[in-house]
Amino acid sequence: MSAPIVRVQNLTKQFGNFTAVDHVSFEIQPGETVGLLGPNGAGKTTTFQMLLGVITPTHGTIEMLGFDLLHHREEILRQVNFSSTYISMPYALTVEENLRVIGRLYGVSGIDRRIDDVIKKLEMEDMRHKIARKLSSGQMTRLTLAKAVLTEPKILFLDEPTASLDPDIAHKVKGFLKEYRATSGLSMLYTSHNMREIEEMSDRIVFLQRGKVIAEGTAQEVIAQYGEDDLEQVFLKIARER
Amino acid sequence: MNVGRILALISRHLFLYRRSFPRLLEIFYWPLLDLVVWGFITVYLAQEGKELHGAVVFFLGALIFWDILFRAQQGITISFLEEIWSRNLMNLFASPLTAGEFLAAMMAMSIFKVAAVSIIMAFAALFFYSYNVFIMGLTLIPFIMNLIASGWLIGILTTSVIMRFGQQAEVLAWGLVFLFQPISCVFYPLSVLPGWLQPLAMANPAAHVFEGMREVLLNQAVPWSHLWWAMGLNGLYLLIMIAIYQYTFAACKDRGMLVRVGE
Ligand SMILES: Nc1ncnc2c1ncn2[C@@H]1O[C@H](COP(=O)(O)OP(=O)(O)OP(=O)(O)O)[C@@H](O)[C@H]1O
Ligand SMILES: [Mg+2]
Numbered sequence: 318m319s320a321p322i323v324r325v326q327n328l329t330k331q332f333g334n335f336t337a338v339d340h341v342s343f344e345i346q347p348g349e350t351v352g353l354l355g356p357n358g359a360g361k362t363t364t365f366q367m368l369l370g371v372i373t374p375t376h377g378t379i380e381m382l383g384f385d386l387l388h389h390r391e392e393i394l395r396q397v398n399f400s401s402t403y404i405s406m407p408y409a410l411t412v413e414e415n416l417r418v419i420g421r422l423y424g425v426s427g428i429d430r431r432i433d434d435v436i437k438k439l440e441m442e443d444m445r446h447k448i449a450r451k452l453s454s455g456q457m458t459r460l461t462l463a464k465a466v467l468t469e470p471k472i473l474f475l476d477e478p479t480a481s482l483d484p485d486i487a488h489k490v491k492g493f494l495k496e497y498r499a500t501s502g503l504s505m506l507y508t509s510h511n512m513r514e515i516e517e518m519s520d521r522i523v524f525l526q527r528g529k530v531i532a533e534g535t536a537q538e539v540i541a542q543y544g545e546d547d548l549e550q551v552f553l554k555i556a557r558e559r
Numbered sequence: 560m561n562v563g564r565i566l567a568l569i570s571r572h573l574f575l576y577r578r579s580f581p582r583l584l585e586i587f588y589w590p591l592l593d594l595v596v597w598g599f600i601t602v603y604l605a606q607e608g609k610e611l612h613g614a615v616v617f618f619l620g621a622l623i624f625w626d627i628l629f630r631a632q633q634g635i636t637i638s639f640l641e642e643i644w645s646r647n648l649m650n651l652f653a654s655p656l657t658a659g660e661f662l663a664a665m666m667a668m669s670i671f672k673v674a675a676v677s678i679i680m681a682f683a684a685l686f687f688y689s690y691n692v693f694i695m696g697l698t699l700i701p702f703i704m705n706l707i708a709s710g711w712l713i714g715i716l717t718t719s720v721i722m723r724f725g726q727q728a729e730v731l732a733w734g735l736v737f738l739f740q741p742i743s744c745v746f747y748p749l750s751v752l753p754g755w756l757q758p759l760a761m762a763n764p765a766a767h768v769f770e771g772m773r774e775v776l777l778n779q780a781v782p783w784s785h786l787w788w789a790m791g792l793n794g795l796y797l798l799i800m801i802a803i804y805q806y807t808f809a810a811c812k813d814r815g816m817l818v819r820v821g822e
Contacts, residue, residue, distance in 0.1 A: 332815060366818065369653035373812045391561075391655040399653055407571070407645040414574045421567030422654045448578075464650070 320383065322347045322472060322504045323368070328377035330363050330528075337363045339528035340377070345472070350498065350505040352519030352536075354512070354548075356556045359525040361508045365476050368506070369399055381472060395423055399474035400465035402458050402481050408450035412441060412460055415449060416467055423468040435463045439493060455486040462490065466497060473505045479514060491518065512548040522548075526555055560663060564656050568664035572638060586672060590626050590680045597622050598688050618746065619690045620772055623680045624706055625745045628765060629736055630676045631710025632717070634669025636732040639718045643726070649818040658808040662801070665718075666711060673707055698781050702768055705786070708793035709765040713739060715800040719807040725820055744769045764792035 323345035330338040338360040345351050353361050366372040368379060370390050379386040381393045406415045413432060420428040436445055439459050444452060452460060458478070465473060478494070479487040491514065498505065509515050515522060516536045524532035524539060532539045532555075536548055543551045576582050597618055604618075642648050651661065684690040713736045720735075721728045742756060743765035752760055760766040771785035811817040 330815070337815075363815065366653075366815070371649065371652050371812060371818050372815045373809070391657065394653065394655040404649055405646055406650065407575070407641075407647050409578055409645070410571070410574050418567055418571040418574070419650070419654075421570060422564055422651070422656060424561075424563050424655075 319347055321345060322349075322382060323506070324378075324380040325364075325368070326378045326380075328364065328367060328379065329375045330360070330367060330372060331375045336528050338367070338374075341525070341528070341530050342377075343523045343530065343533065345504050345506060347504055348498075348502045349520045350507055350518055352515040352522040353506055353508045353525060354510075354515055354522060354552070355525035356552075358527075360528040361525060362476055364525070365399070365474050365506070365508070368474060369397070370394060395468075396471045397474070398423075398465040398468050398470040398472075399476070400458075400461045400478055401476040402454075402461075402478060403476070404461055405457055406449050406460055406464065409448065411446050411448055412436075412452070412463075413445050415460065416464060419464045420467055425468055431467055431469075435467050438466075438497075439463050455482055458482055458486070458490065462493065469501070471503055473503055475505060475507045477508055477510070479509060479511065487514075494518070512552055516548055524551075524555065531555065560657075560660055561655070564654075564660050565664045565667065568651075568656070568661065569667055572641070572664075572668050575641065586630075586675050587679055590630075590676050591683060593622060593626065594619075594680055594683050594687070598684070598690075602688060617773060617776065619684055619688065620776060621745050621769060623677065623684065624702070624769065624772060625740070625743075626680060627673050627677050627703060627706045628710040628743075630672045631669045631707040632714040632736050633710075633732075634672040635665045635711055635714025636717045636721070638665040638668045639721065640729065640732060643721075643820055648820060652817060658805060662715070662804060665714070669711065669714065670707065673703075673710075677703070698775055701786050701790070702772060705764060705768045705789040705793055708797060709743075709763075709768065709789075710736075712764075712793070712796045712800050715797075715804050719800075719804045722807050722811055722817075722820055725816075739763065739765065742766060748773060761788075762792065764789040764796065767792070 321344035325344070326342045328338055328341045329336065341360070341364060343351065353364065355361055363372060367374050368381075368386070370386060382396060384393050386393055410418070413436075416432050416435070417428065420431060425431055436442060439462060441459055441463060444456055449457070449460065462478070475494070479490055482490065494505070495518070497503070507515070507518050509518075519536065521535055522533070522539055523530055532542060532551075534542070540546070540548060540551055543554060545551045545554060600618070642651060717731050717735050720731055742752070742760040742763050744752070744760055749757060749760050749766055749770055767785040767789035771782040771789070774780065774782040774785065808817070811820070
């Protein structure tokens with residue numbers, strides 16, 4: 318087996334006396350999608366933000382692409398990107414201007430072609446020159462996805478990429494991500510509160526509760542481990558036995 | 560420091576200004592209004608008594624200089640606030656961008672704003688009052704550089720405080736600089752301050768700039784000692800402010816608040 322592209326060991330985050338993430342360890346292999354799930358407040362977003370370098374861990378190590386995040390932040394983050402329905406892009410800029418700034422920030426080469434390419438793939442031609450303020454929330458989601466893939470990342474972090482989207486757009490987003498993954502071979506860490514979506518998108522899942530990993534494996538393995546019929550049942554069982 | 564990333568941030572602000580009329584207006588509106596009001600006051604004073612003629616020169620010069628300092632400060636603080644208002648901090652700091660590059664881009668924006676404001680004010684002063692700032696000649700350059708540096712000091716301090724305390728500290732973006740105005744001796748010589756305030760003013764680089772400005776206008780001599788003091792103090796304080804900024808940035812990342820500032 319090749320070396321993991323993401324290796325997290327004993328990752329811990331304490332906010333004061335409160336432990337939001339508690340000795341979490343997991344790995345992501347190249348090309349693999351790992352679904353991170355768990356009840357509200359389980360520590361998923363905190364984990365993401367530590368992986369993206371915007372929250373400093375209390376303990377533990379994060380290695381990506383063979384480097385340690387603490388000492389190789391810039392090299393790693395150039396090859397990583399993220400999206401979520403709860404982030405947004407500057408309102409006063411057009412879609413294209415926003416993408417241009419992101420491209421420059423990540424040092425993307427051949428930026429015009431890259432922008433054309435992404436806009437075409439995400440069917441954004443009609444909104445290309447629109448001010449971000451005037452986008453619907455579904456369009457904004459497409460823009461944040463466009464900015465995430467614009468930089469051709471090797472690892473993509475997606476924190477609830479489909480939350481608050483209507484089923485049609487959510488379906489399109491998932492379709493796009495699957496196709497993009499198949500053609501680019503990128504690795505993903507994915508969260509969602511939709512268990513069917515997690516099963517659909519992930520090769521493996523990591524189940525967090527109160528900051529701790531309580532189950533890990535393929536969806537089938539985890540379902541079997543808890544003796545339930547599907548992931549939703551497992552989730553309910555875990556969430557209710559607090 | 561990666562120049563490409565600094566340019567990326569600058570282009571982000573230029574896109575913003577190109578499209579935002581209120582933001583453009585803000586650059587021109589206040590300086591011109593200040594100039595009009597104060598200009599007429601000094602013209603009036605000059606008419607009242609010949610011995611007050613120097614007042615025109617002093618007031619308008621002081622006004623333009625203070626505006627340069629104020630704009631330099633705003634250039635830093637407002638650029639930072641723009642990122643909070645557009646909830647863009649996560650996009651920026653989850654990218655390879657560093658805190659130092661972010662600060663460098665804010666400094667560059669500050670220089671742009673100062674350049675725009677001072678050119679407008681200098682020409683307006685010339686046009687309305689036949690007041691020529693350029694009589695100060697090349698000595699203007701070190702003065703302006705020191706004013707910008709003093710503006711940065713307050714700008715970086717304000718930014719750090721907003722980063723630490725969030726939106727409730729936003730008023731400081733406009734207010735903090737005026738706390739330093741009395742001891743900057745903008746419109747009056749340092750000697751009129753009460754004795755106990757004078758050491759504070761002497762430790763303030765801006766006061767040396769304004770003292771120096773008056774000396775140039777009075778004696779046509781380059782006040783090197785004031786300039787050296789201003790440069791030394793500015794350099795020292797800039798190092799301290801950058802350290803505070805970097806410390807606050809790291810503390811925010813530690814408390815998980817960096818991407819939540821202002822929320
Ligand atoms: N900056 C912070 N300071 C203090 N506590 C925090 C901070 N950020 C998160 N927390 C706490 O850490 C815990 C984990 O939060 P986190 O956002 O990681 O959960 P999550 O798994 O993403 O939840 P959700 O499904 O609701 O998005 C929560 O109890 C939250 O209140
Ligand atoms: Mg979350």
